[in-house]
Amino acid sequence: MSSVRPVAQTTHPEPEKLALLIDQSKNIKHLKQIHALLLRRGLESYPVLNLKLQRSYSSLGYVQNSVALFNLTQNPDVFFYTAIIRGHAINGLHERALNFYVQMLIEEIEPNAFTLSTVLKACCTLETGKALHCHAHKFGLVSDSYVRTALIDIYARGGDIVLARRLFDSMVERNLVTFTSMITGYAKNGNVDEARELFDGMEERDVVSWNVMIDGYAQHGRPNEAIVLFRQMMKAKLKPDEATMVAVLSACGQVGALGSGQWIHSYLGYRATFNCRVGTALIDMYSKCASLEDARKVFDGIKDKDAVVYNAMIGGYAIHGFSQDAMKLFKEMPEVGLHPTDITFISVLSACAHAGLISESWGLFNAMKDEYGIQPKVEHYGCMVNLLGRAGRLEEAYELVKSMSIGADSVLWGALLNACRLHKNIALGEKVVQFLLQRGLAHSGTYVLLSNIYAAAGNWDGVARTRAMMKQSGVQKEPGCSSVEVNNKVHEFLAGDTKHPKSKDIYAMLEEMSKWLKAHRHASQTEEVLHNMDDEAEKERSLKVHSEKLALAFALISTKRGTTIKIVKNLRVCPDCHAVMKLVSKITGRKIVMRDRNRFHHCVDGMCSCGDYW
């Protein structure tokens, strides 16, 4: 190498060339090499190159390196400030990003539209958003489309969807991104239909707009519409990306659409390995579609698993009641250098709850607080209440709920009520419902559970009163809906449904099932029939057409002998249907796997994996 510097310098790459090299560096090693080269040539503080270095370090996640360079910069201008704010914002260091913005204002450097849209990215609260909105006015940036898009985003995510829409409507030029931003706002806020209206009105859509809409359906209880929209996307010849797949897989898991989920798996190419995001989505889908072995295969194939991947697999074991496997994976986490998260604890605690492991649960619950420094959330309490309730320790469960410093939600109260139902404890059930009514927290599930508690104890007065309360408050029972997938198509059934094309055959099968059940001396478990029917025969008739039984009958006539039957129900399975599933599994020799709102039931040869507690 020549040691004659002046000569060498003229033959070295020009700054423009170096700038390009920085932009093109794909990893930290690369970048550091170029940085070293700049240092050797005394070009480190050459403004353009310095700026580019900072940006590249930040985008590779090395914000500290950017900060070090920033601190060496003499009189950083608006470009440098914007870069350092952005570096922190994209790496989730929101508070520090805001601090740099404040520092910039103190230095009396005026932010431009780039700065403002960047700092808006780091703004987490509605209050900060409003303050920045004022700044936008002050600096005359409020009509800039990037600033405005960011503002729409902030307001929509902060829950002020009306204001977000007002900003959107007042924009002179709205583009694909603005629309997508507004649609995202609606979707995240649960206004899926408004989102769809905007989506349908768009002149052009890209993969992101489709993804947002599909995910909006998937995350707001409308998984079937998510799958339908995905098919339309494919028809429109748009190439789905990873985000599309993650959203659709979530939807497949929710409805138990194993066939569709497998199709996506094959579209992704049945690779031996997936990244964490796609891998997690596949694990979740397979777990919820009762294919735990496939979930595990995907899990094993993921290299560099993160905690989220573990959470998904542990959660899979948990809903199937495989507590030992869940615990085993949980114990493996520290061994591979992963820290359990709050979600991990929800999964292991629910696994323990399903298996009735009381001392283990208390141990985990306390360790979570004391050793891992994770504050229990309402969901963690929910697991404990489920567990204690199932074990009949109702007062202990009630005391736990009352002792909480955070507010209990309707799911937690529901867990307590379910325990009252299981142990026929009317007194506590009434107390809880009274409590909920006073605070306006009662919803349809509350009433149904209370009614079930009365019915279980044969208290028909109580049932009638509950019915009257429901009517008075205008609450309607969420209709039970069961689905079963046959030939990649999800068939849905409501109670007493006659809309299915094969309805006649289904009802014939139900008659046949009745005969089997009679022969096996099955006594209908009418205790939880909601209505006060005087006639026992009438109660039986209403039980016979429960949605899960229709789904079972349809599966029996339309699937091959010996194959596993998989049913998904949106509510908790009713006791009579549960008993029937077990019996039918024995009579037909088929495995019946049913997922209800809470967990999986694997019925084999007359026994259920839940041990008859759910």
Added chain:
DNA sequence: GGGCAGCGCG
């Protein structure tokens, strides 16, 4: 010399 939107786990 710079900027905006989408994904997972109970």
